[in-house]
Amino acid sequence: MTDAPQPDHRTNWLLAALEPEDFAALEPHLEVVELPLKQVLYEAGDPIRHAxxxxxxxxxxxNVLEDDTTVEVAxxxxxxxxxxxxxxxxxxxxxRYxxxxxxxxxxxxIEPLNEVRNAHPKLRQVIAGYGEVLLAxxxxxxxxxxxxxxxxxxCRWILMMHDRAEHDTLSLTHEFLAEMLGVQRSTVSVVTRTLQTAGLIQQGRGSITVTDRAGLEETVCECYGRIQRVMPGRYPPPKPGT
Structure with a gap:
């Protein structure tokens, strides 16, 4: 049995957008790591040691408030x-990340990343452009x-997750979705039941399956479209073979 192929760093669109010489300078410092579901990479105030x-x-x-209320901001x-x-x-x-x-x-x-960034002006431009995307x-x-x-x-949240997934079924509980939206779990239960009745999603144990993406896009607010228009203009998906 052969080992599974190592993921390509340039699967990430930001890394794929780098000039060859910039990527070559950064590549020796990159390592592929697994990120398990619900792993906390940083809490507020933690020193940033890795990107x-x-x-x-x-x-x-x-963002985690004093009463432990949470809401997603990026x-x-x-x-x-x-x-x-x-x-x-x-x-x-x-x-909290x-x-x-x-x-x-x-x-x-962070240290080698900053060294490479300081030595490569085009890399600095890509990072600055990403900062604008993140702010938007x-x-x-x-x-x-x-x-x-x-x-x-x-609907916006489910669509944004679906865009980033490779499949229609998302590992997702009502409790976790409530934390991301900053609402009560009971509110999420009512909303997801409504979406399921409309045939837009199918709920499973700890999962949500997108069954009618077009319907979700009709139900979602304008914010989803605005967010989507920012990203492709900056970092289109890399061409096959890059």
Whole structure:
């Protein structure tokens, strides 16, 4: 039996967008790591020691309030990098970074990453561009959480996860979804039951399967489309063979 092939670092769109010489300088410092479901990479205030470039894993940045209420403010998949922007400024995590979808990522220690970044102007430009993408995404998510009904927000979240998954079934509990949306678990149960009755999703034990993506896109608020328009313009999927 042969070993499974090692994931390609350039599965991450941000790494795939680098110039060959920039990637060659960074590659020796990259290592592939597994990110298990619900693993907490950082809590608020933790020192940032590594940046993570997800492949098919998905990580959320969650704000945790004093009463333990949580709400998601940013989402990181294969189009982004976890922890990099915090490390460039305060070197402390803004909030809790938790794995929503298990998978692999390319991890790099902050010190060598900064050394390569300082020596390669085009890499700095890519990082700056990603900072703008992340700011736009966070801006839209915060707006969505403030003004749109839970059903529309739930559809947005499911669609964003579905975009980053390789399959239609998402490992997801009502409790976890409630934490991401900043609402009561009972509220999520009502919303997901409504979506299932409409034929948009199918609920399983600890999972949600997308059965009618087009229907979800009709139900979701405008925020989903705005977020999607930002990312492809910056970092399109890499061409086959790259």
């Amino acid at each position: 993570y470039f997800p492949h098919h894993a998905v990580v959320s940045l969650v 989402l990181f998949g294969r189009g982004g990098v976890v922890g990099l922007l915090s490390a460039l400024v305060s070197r402390e995590a803004f909030g 938790v794995v929503q979808m298990a998978g692999t990522a390319s991890r790099v220690a 995404q966070t801006f839209q998510i915060l707006t969505c959480n403030a003004v749109h009904p839970v059903e529309a927000r739930c």
